[in-house]
Amino acid sequence: MVTHEELERLADTLFEKTEADELEIVVTSDNSALTRYANSRIHQNIGRMDNGLSIRAIFGKRIGSASTNSLSEDLALRALKRAETIAKHQREDPHFRGLPEKAEGGKEKSSSYVPSTANFTPEERADAVKKIIDHASRKGVDRVYGSFQNSEQGLFVANTNGIRKMEKITKACLTVTAIADWDNDRGFGWGEACSPDVNRIDPVAVAEVAVEKGLNNIDMSSVEPGEYTVVLEPLAVKSLLIYMGFMGFSSRAVQEQRSFLNGKFGKRIMHEEVNIRDDVGHEEMVGTTFDFEGVPKQRVDIIRDGVVNEVVYDSYTAGREEGKKSTGHALPMPNPSSPITMNLILDKGDMSTEEMVETTDKGILVTRFNYCGVVHPVKSILTGLTRDGTWLIEDGEVSKPLKNLRFTQNLTEAFSQLEGIGKEQKLFSFDYYPVFVLCPALKITNFNFTGGTEF
Amino acid sequence: MEDLLEYGLKELDKHGLRYGDIRFSDISTESIHVKNGAVESIKHRQSSGYGIRVIDGGWGFASSSNLTEEGISHTVKRAVRIAKASSVASDPIRLKEITIYQDEYTSPYRINPFDVQLEEKLEILTEAESRMKTDECVRVSTANFTAWHFAQLFGSTEGAKIKQDFIQCGGGISATAMDGNDVQTRSYPNSFGGDFHSEGFEFFRSLELVENAEKVGKEAVALLKAKQCPSGNTDLILETSQLALQIHESCGHPTELDRVRGTEASFAGTSFMTTDKLNTLRYGSKDVSLVSDATTPYGLGTFGYDDEGVKARKTDLVREGLFVGYQSSREDAAIIGVPVSGNMRADGWENIPLVRMTNINLEPGEWTREEIIEDTKRGIIMDTIKSWSIDDKRLNFLFGTEAGYLVENGEIVGMLKNPTYTGITYEFWNNCNAIAGTDEWRLHGVPNCGKGEPGQIMRVGHGCAPSRFKDVRVGVGKW
Numbered sequence: 001m002v003t004h005e006e007l008e009r010l011a012d013t014l015f016e017k018t019e020a021d022e023l024e025i026v027v028t029s030d031n032s033a034l035t036r037y038a039n040s041r042i043h044q045n046i047g048r049m050d051n052g053l054s055i056r057a058i059f060g061k062r063i064g065s066a067s068t069n070s071l072s073e074d075l076a077l078r079a080l081k082r083a084e085t086i087a088k089h090q091r092e093d094p095h096f097r098g099l100p101e102k103a104e105g106g107k108e109k110s111s112s113y114v115p116s117t118a119n120f121t122p123e124e125r126a127d128a129v130k131k132i133i134d135h136a137s138r139k140g141v142d143r144v145y146g147s148f149q150n151s152e153q154g155l156f157v158a159n160t161n162g163i164r165k166m167e168k169i170t171k172a173c174l175t176v177t178a179i180a181d182w183d184n185d186r187g188f189g190w191g192e193a194c195s196p197d198v199n200r201i202d203p204v205a206v207a208e209v210a211v212e213k214g215l216n217n218i219d220m221s222s223v224e225p226g227e228y229t230v231v232l233e234p235l236a237v238k239s240l241l242i243y244m245g246f247m248g249f250s251s252r253a254v255q256e257q258r259s260f261l262n263g264k265f266g267k268r269i270m271h272e273e274v275n276i277r278d279d280v281g282h283e284e285m286v287g288t289t290f291d292f293e294g295v296p297k298q299r300v301d302i303i304r305d306g307v308v309n310e311v312v313y314d315s316y317t318a319g320r321e322e323g324k325k326s327t328g329h330a331l332p333m334p335n336p337s338s339p340i341t342m343n344l345i346l347d348k349g350d351m352s353t354e355e356m357v358e359t360t361d362k363g364i365l366v367t368r369f370n371y372c373g374v375v376h377p378v379k380s381i382l383t384g385l386t387r388d389g390t391w392l393i394e395d396g397e398v399s400k401p402l403k404n405l406r407f408t409q410n411l412t413e414a415f416s417q418l419e420g421i422g423k424e425q426k427l428f429s430f431d432y433y434p435v436f437v438l439c440p441a442l443k444i445t446n447f448n449f450t451g452g453t454e455f
Numbered sequence: 456m457e458d459l460l461e462y463g464l465k466e467l468d469k470h471g472l473r474y475g476d477i478r479f480s481d482i483s484t485e486s487i488h489v490k491n492g493a494v495e496s497i498k499h500r501q502s503s504g505y506g507i508r509v510i511d512g513g514w515g516f517a518s519s520s521n522l523t524e525e526g527i528s529h530t531v532k533r534a535v536r537i538a539k540a541s542s543v544a545s546d547p548i549r550l551k552e553i554t555i556y557q558d559e560y561t562s563p564y565r566i567n568p569f570d571v572q573l574e575e576k577l578e579i580l581t582e583a584e585s586r587m588k589t590d591e592c593v594r595v596s597t598a599n600f601t602a603w604h605f606a607q608l609f610g611s612t613e614g615a616k617i618k619q620d621f622i623q624c625g626g627g628i629s630a631t632a633m634d635g636n637d638v639q640t641r642s643y644p645n646s647f648g649g650d651f652h653s654e655g656f657e658f659f660r661s662l663e664l665v666e667n668a669e670k671v672g673k674e675a676v677a678l679l680k681a682k683q684c685p686s687g688n689t690d691l692i693l694e695t696s697q698l699a700l701q702i703h704e705s706c707g708h709p710t711e712l713d714r715v716r717g718t719e720a721s722f723a724g725t726s727f728m729t730t731d732k733l734n735t736l737r738y739g740s741k742d743v744s745l746v747s748d749a750t751t752p753y754g755l756g757t758f759g760y761d762d763e764g765v766k767a768r769k770t771d772l773v774r775e776g777l778f779v780g781y782q783s784s785r786e787d788a789a790i791i792g793v794p795v796s797g798n799m800r801a802d803g804w805e806n807i808p809l810v811r812m813t814n815i816n817l818e819p820g821e822w823t824r825e826e827i828i829e830d831t832k833r834g835i836i837m838d839t840i841k842s843w844s845i846d847d848k849r850l851n852f853l854f855g856t857e858a859g860y861l862v863e864n865g866e867i868v869g870m871l872k873n874p875t876y877t878g879i880t881y882e883f884w885n886n887c888n889a890i891a892g893t894d895e896w897r898l899h900g901v902p903n904c905g906k907g908e909p910g911q912i913m914r915v916g917h918g919c920a921p922s923r924f925k926d927v928r929v930g931v932g933k934w
Contacts, residue, residue, distance in 0.1 A: 035541070036908060038718040042541040046516040047533050048805045050504065069502040069520045079501070086497045089573045091581070093493045122515075122540035130543050145721040147908050177721035185729075185848075256595045257633050334496035336488050336597075370724065373844035375855050376873060378638045381932060383853050385846045387724075406844075406851055406877070408932035431910045450931050451877055453851040454727075 001029050001154055002051060002071060004166050010053075011158040013073060014080055020057040020087065022099045023080075024159040026292055026332055027071065028052040031118070032151035035125040039143050039182075040133045045122060054332050057083035058099065061092040063334055097319030100295050100326055102162035112286050114197040117170035118152035125150070128174070128203040135204045136178055139211045143182045146175040146210075150198055157294035167288045172198035173429055176207045177388060178214035185455060186220060189213025190367050190388035192235060194429050194436075196286045213367060213389040217401040222452055223392060225405065229363035229419070230447040231356040231393065234426040237346065238437045239369040239384065241276070242430060244411055245341040247377040249278070249302050250329075251317040252339065260380035260412055264308045270415040275347040276303040278312055278329065284427055285343050286436050290328060297328035297343070306416075314339040331433075346439040349421025356420045356443040363393040364402065364449075380411040385453065406451040419443045456481070459505075460610045462524050466531040467509065467612055474550060475509040475534075476611035477527075478762055480804035482603065485569060489580040489598040497573070504804040507534045510548050513541025518805040549789040553765055555614050560759020562621040563752070564655030568602035571656045576600050579664060580626070586668035587630040590676045594633045599648050600626035600659060601902070603914075615764035623755060623914065625651030625900055628664050632675035639678035639872055641857055643671045644899075645696040646840050651900030651914065652753045674858060674870075681870040684859050686930035690834030691876055692827055692923045697856050698817070699899040699917035700840045705880040706738075706745050707815040707915070709849035710772045710780070711798070712787040714810075722908050724847025727880070728778060730791055736778040739884030742820055745773040747782050747796060749813035754916030755900030756813035758800075763808060765797035772815070776885070784810050802911035809907050814898070814916035820890025824921040827889045829865040835929055836860040836867065837874045853877040853931055875931045883924055891920035 007027055014025055029051045036044040053076055054067040064086030066079040125148045136144045149172065156166040173194040180187025191210035193201045232240075248259035261269075279299040280287045290296050293315055301309045314330030317339060329339035357365060364386075372384030383406065390402045422440030429436050456479045467475035481503040488496045504520035507530050515538025519530040580598040587596040602624035609617045627649015629642040644650040644662055652658045693701060709726040713719055728736065739745075749767035751757055758767055763785050771780045782798040783791070787810065799808040828836070842855035859874030860867045898918040905912055 032909070033537075034908060036718070036721075037544065038720055039716070040544070041546055042513055042544045043718050044516070044807055045514055045537045045541040046518070046807055047537055048506075048518040050502075050518075050520045050805055052502075064497055066499040067501065069504065075501075079499075082499050086499065086573065089577075090497055091494045091577065093495065095493060122537045126540040126543045133544055143717070145717060147721065149908070175721050179717075179720065182717070185725075256631070258595070258631065258638055334488075334498070336490065336495055370847050371844050373842040373853070373855070375842050375853075375875065375932065379934075383842070383844045383855075383932070385844065385851065387847055404846055404851075406846075406853060408853065410933070431908070448933060451851055451853070453846050453848070454879070455848060455850070 001031055001152065007156045007166060010071060010076060014076060015160055017077060018057065018080060020059055020084055022058040022160050024056040024099050026054040027156040029154035030151065032149065033122065034147055034149035035129055036147045037129050038145045042126060042129060053079060055079050055083040056333060057087045059087050061094065061096045062087045062090040063093060063096060064090055065334060095316065095320050099159045099161050100163060100293050100315045103296055109289055112169040112196050114170050117150050117172045117196060117198040120150040120198050132176055132203050132207040135207045136211050141178045141180050141211050141214055143179045144207065145177040148174045155288050157292065159294060163294035165290050165294045169286060169288055170196050171286065171429060172201055174201050174203060174206050176210040178210040180214035181218055187214045187218050188388045189217055194427050217389050220401045220403045222403050225449045225451050227446040227448050229360050229445045231353060231360065231363060231365045232442045232444065233353065233367050234422065234439050234441050235368040235428065236366045237439045237442050238428045239372050240411055241344050241346060241437055241439055242435065243372055243374060243382050245344055247374055247380055249311050249341045250339050251311045251313045254311055255317060255320055258377050260378055261308050261311065267308060268306045269308055269412050270303055270306040271418040272306040273349060273418065273421055274303055274306045274415050277301045277345050278341045278343050279345055280343040282345055282438065284425065284438055285345065287343050291330040292332045293330040295326045295328040295330065300327050312339045312341055340433060342435050344437045348423050348425050348440040350423050351420040352423060353441045356441065357393050357398060358396045360393045361395060365391040365393055365398055375408060381408065382411055383408040403455055404453040405449045407448060408450040409448045414444050414447060417445045419445055456608045459522065459527060460608055463527045463531065464610050464612065466528055470535050472612060473510045474612055476609065477505055477507050478804060479505045479608040481606040482803060483569065485602045487576055487580060487600045489584045491596060494577060502803065506801065506804050506807065507531055508807065509534045509538050511535050511538035513538050513545030514548065515541060516807045548786060550785040551788040551795045553785060553795060556760065556764060556766060557616040558759065559618045562653045564622045566656040567622060568624040568656040568659065569604060583628050583664035583668040586665060587628060587672035589669055589672035592632040592634055592676050592679060593630050593672050595631040598628045598664060601648065609762065609764055611764055617760045617764055619759050621653060622655055623651060623653045624656060624659050625649055626659055626662065626664065628668055628671055630672045630675040632679050634679045637679050639675055641671050641675040641678060642839055643667045646857060647903060651755050651902050653755055653757050654753045677870055678858060678872045681872040683934050684871040684874040684930045688926050688928050690831050690923060690925050691927040691929065692831065692834055692836040692921060694836065694838040694921055695897040695919050696839045696899060697837055698919045698922055699901065700843055700854065702745065702815050702817055702917045702919060703901060704843060704845045705849055705852055706772060707812045710782050711810045712781040712783040712791060715781065716787060723906055727848040727850050732778055734779055737776055737885065738773045738778040738881055739776040740887045741776050742890050743773055743776050743884050743887050744818040746771055746816050746818065747798060747813050748816055749797060751814040751816060751898060751916060751918060754814035754898055755902065755914040756916040761797040761799045762801050763799040765795055768797050770796040782810055782812065800913055802913055806911050809911065811906065811913045812904065812915040814918060816918035819893045819896045819920045822889045822891050824891045824895050827891060827921060827923050828862055828867065831862045831923065832864060834862045835871060835874060836862060837876065850880050852880065873934060874929065876927050876929045877931050878927055883927065886925045887922055888925055889923040896920040
């Protein structure tokens, strides 16, 4: 990977050559690898290396942006010239208040970078996959599917207001889908683990979870759609939290009045035991400690004791409100999707998943949700389907596997109807954004299932 | 690039591989986003590099942006090492035999969007954006433009050498109205950025965003006062912007042969359209014929050759209601014993090619949109994608649209808000009983199709005409 000194030199060159009033450069670097397997055979195995240089040039309130994936001085200067040319032809943005100033905070988390993850080899990934295949086969499951990825990612941000920051993080994620009865298209089970430290992932233990679920998911029954008490395992809760974040936890959504939190600040909208925050400082959380503008990520208590408290800001949305400062949640700017929550945490409670099941007369146990879609963001209505293991709970026991169900549910209502919060949190990452989620299982009453599938 | 390709192929030869290919790409993107009177972003992005794919006991792929001989040598070695590692759990890999080409392809366009002055683009976007503010209820208005230029060079150890050059562009507008109780959005010509073609700036001009802006703003405001979409079963008429998504999700994805074989089982999912159903499954009514067509003029999924060097072609997926074909790779086609369809595409140089949609088109029928409405006693017209969700076998779907229109006794009698509909894929398509003809057939571009690990985003096309489906469940959920 490119060194800090090389990036400092590049920043010096660009700052010296620029004609702009303000300049920001953001360099991302990625060295990642992923092994995918299906039908108990490796079918894709990749490694990739890339860098990205984004330049934001500002003349007054006119902003231009250009990027290249080359860090050569020649192409970097060409990108600088292009950003400046765009800015000169740009119209003034009345909402822009200038690039962020240097701020204290954001001390690097040593736990987010683990060299053994960065150096994990294709042979080690393949060996782990082989162990998963062999373990599943011993248990009578001949087909497993999934991926094992490890990555090392760097972020460098510098601007003409004095910000210069660099940090690297590592990530390892393993997923296992067991299909216990491929010929009859049933017996799906899922296991997953994510950590900055690849050595904390036990492939056989993850496989065991998937295999056990798959073997117990053979003779599926149907239930009528309707309202049920649900026990949502942490992975299912993750989906709800991610979409809640997209629908309402950003200052941009609030400013544009499309957040379900609009008009609710200071009011209780969820169960009093619900605490949702964005906090990269949590000991189990992973991520850079500053955002793509170089602003240290602040802890933001979004929902405190069920009450709407605050949302996340970048410098642009902070500039639109008197007295607000960025909370350090910017994506690469300018960006109509920024800011976003990047390190979402739902506080844990005191129930085990087993206790949630034992205290349920009739309900449904959900492993995870698939392909969720926002039906109405202001009403926080989300739809999606269960996947890879859904079971009926009767008289305090998991009684039989169910065919997958579609839910269509107001999430604010769901988080008001809690009957239990899990006492163990699990860490998950999200594929398309630099987002991590740490959350426990939940028990929710009157969860609305609106349809079913044939499998 | 050509010198580096020759160098890379020689490096591959040194390893005595059964198969190897190298794909260089140089990609430029320009995007402009205007919102509420401000040009929020103008971005230019450039990315170049190459991906190397090899078979050596198993599959290996490595990509890099280091465009030097040293970088290529290193990346070849990395790809070979990865392939050897794969061999601990690989079956012998077979590739379907294909005709090997040395050729060039350039997508047709009249005006290169990258040559058009920024001022003209801004003038169209800012004027369209401001014209949507027809009422103080319109609180958020946006206008977008995006253009792509792809220069690609592909070579393989089988002797293929293919140079391709594509220009694509498009855009759209969107207005969001609020009245304190509700929020409603209306978009044109489609949501999520608009509509896109493999065409030059002439396509963006033809969208007539400025001319349509006032109507969009008024419809957003009208939706605030519209009645809630009723719940129940009824005839459903889909406009093309929504039907494009229906085709994408319920025919495009389930006919991808890699999903059918299980290679996406842990992520995107599998498919209900399994090989035992080929040539037997009654997917739709006799009116329904769907094709994968990489030759459709101006389609966002149109090319000369796919990323395995397979020449662009048209493949029947559903013919008069019967499921008859798949989208496939060379490997999938060899394993299953079906024709190779040329559907392997990669998102950029850094990603491995996957089975991806090209243009998945519903062939036109013989009705007109007006005749379909006149023939409908009671039904709902739904228009423009708002939300989508479908299960991992592509059977149970629930889609939300921006606007609905109630039809009674052959006439549109009112607007409906929050329209949703749900169904089971093959039941839905078997209930298709009217498709409009060629005159109303539209080709839509979808620039955001996600698939694979690591996630890849692909640009695909869908051609269709307004169509009617009977007995569809609408108005899902509690409102």
